[in-house]
Amino acid sequence: MKRTKIATVHSSNPPSGQVLIKGWVRTRRDSKNFSFIEINDGSCLKNIQVVADDGLAAYDQIRKLATGSSVEVTGEIVASPGKGQAWEVRAEAVTLVGDAPDSYPLQKKRHSDEFLRTIAHLRPRTNKYGATFRIRSALAQAVHRFFGERGFYYIHSPIITGSDCEGAGELFRVTALDVDNPPKIGGGVDYSQDFFGREANLTVSGQLSAELFALALGDVYTFGPTFRAENSHTRRHVAEFWMVEPEMAFCDLDGNMDLAEDLVRNLTGAIREQCKEDLDLFARFVDKSLPQTLQTVVESDYIRLPYREAIDILRSAEKTFEFPVSFGSDLQSEHEKFLTEVHFKKPVILYDYPKTIKPFYMRANADDETVAAMDLLVPGIGEIIGGSQREERLDILEARIKAAGMDVEQYWWYLDVRRYGTVPHSGFGLGFERLLMLLTGAANIRDVIPFPRTPGSIEF
RNA sequence: UCCUCGGUAGCUCAAUAGGCAGAGCGGGUGGCUGUUAACCACUAGGUUGUAGGUUCGAGUCCUACCCGAGGAGCCA
Known part of the structure; x- marks a missing residue:
């Protein structure tokens, strides 16, 4: 089955049919007989709620899905009886693609911009x-x-430019010389031996x-x-x-x-x-x-x-x-x-x-x-x-x-x-x-x- | 480069006047429940940025350094 992006689901009117969703778990909430998994795939701001009931083969694993894990879900789009979302995916299969252990630094809560800068990859x-x-x-x-x-x-x-006086701004030097031991001439560095035959900058x-x-x-x-x-x-x-x-x-x-x-x-x-x-x-x-x-x-x-x-x-x-x-x-x-x-x-x-x-x-x-x-x-x-x-x-x-x-x-x-x-x-x-x-x-x-x-x- | 503020649990923060380092979230365990940052109970989790100093005693005071933020300067 071809993957459907979450943005596509939300922009369909009305969404319906079988879908294959691939994305990352944002949060999971458990109920008595099923688990609610919210998935985001980056295609839009909205998540999609997946309902996985305890009859599914991998339900024990689903119950342990942590924030940040990547998953593939196949299921049918149905009207949601709950508040907060019009549609949801009734899961027929949930496959864990990549686990996220509890060291995953992103929580459901708001983080400071300063902290997030230290994890710019996430x-x-x-x-x-x-x-x-x-x-x-x-x-x-x-x-x-x-x-x-x-x-x-x-x-x-x-x-890379060769004009050394483009303006008053400080420039980043570009060189292929051995900076620990550059060729010298007249007390300075001999840039005529550099890659471009003269000084170069970004x-x-x-x-x-x-x-x-x-x-x-x-x-x-x-x-x-x-x-x-x-x-x-x-x-x-x-x-x-x-x-x-x-x-x-x-x-x-x-x-x-x-x-x-x-x-x-x-x-x-x-x-x-x-x-x-x-x-x-x-x-x-x-x-x-x-x-x-x-x-x-x-x-x-x-x-x-x-x-x-x-x-x-x-x-x-x-x-x-x-x-x-x-x-x-x-x-x-x-x-x-x-x-x-x-x-x-x-x-x-x-x-x-x-x-x-x-x-x-x-x-x-x-x-x-x-x-x-x-x-x-x-x-x-x-x-x-x-x-x-x-x-x-x-x-x-x-x-x-x-x-x-x-x-x-x-x-x-x-x-x-x-x-x-x-x-x-x-x-x-x-x-x-x-x-x-x-x-x-x-x-x-x-x-x-x-x-x-x-x-x-x-x-x- | 200069000025100011800050650095405490994985995250966000608290800790009276120098006197036993805490909470919420997150994690784990159990419970409950068509749930919505779910909820309830229990639980683990710390070299308080680093190095020195003052003191009976330092998260708290002093010195230096490191890191972060805001402002200024710099900025075709």
């Missing part, structure tokens, strides 16, 4: 983490659907690759892992995370902001449609205000505010900030929080930042003071998107690379696309896990990625 077997990772999967597929429907091409940008962004391809295929995006070696200890940072990075040729900052808003709104709407049951778990047990938050994200227009005006709002606010605000200073967490959570209470896109606090590739505005940068900030999390119109003018870009103290030679290919048929273009990076935090109400980024990598922690 936590997807809980209701909450099962829901999280079903939503994560749906969100990833919604990303591809969003861009596919709009004629964007998906680019696989490299994970990527911190697919943006540069995406720009090159946007100036060939028009509208493109990357969606892959990125790596930051910062020694950050916050609930919003991990060392390995996923970013969605669209890049559009013939697009200015306004078009960029339009896409950012459209993307966040569309993805949120898609998850609201497709993952109702899983989202409801978060609304009930994690964040009671989640439905309201998601409604705001989907239905309200986002505020668009020049950095300069944000500074004015912050300066005239009654609240006193720990860090003073002035034009030219980067906004601190407390300032972002004030704008999204107190002043506007909805997503805010800030744009036209001072060029002194933004990287070299952002397009200089006519005022010679700001660049065409934009950040999308959301309540509760802060920045989930950062992007800009890129500097497409060769001479200005060269000057800015030099002013940043970087090596123009290293970026010959980045400059080449400005040299040959340059066009205005724009793009941004969306933190995939940050968006997941927004969608689920999860307070910690480590709880929306399967196996989080943080300073001092790489188990699993």
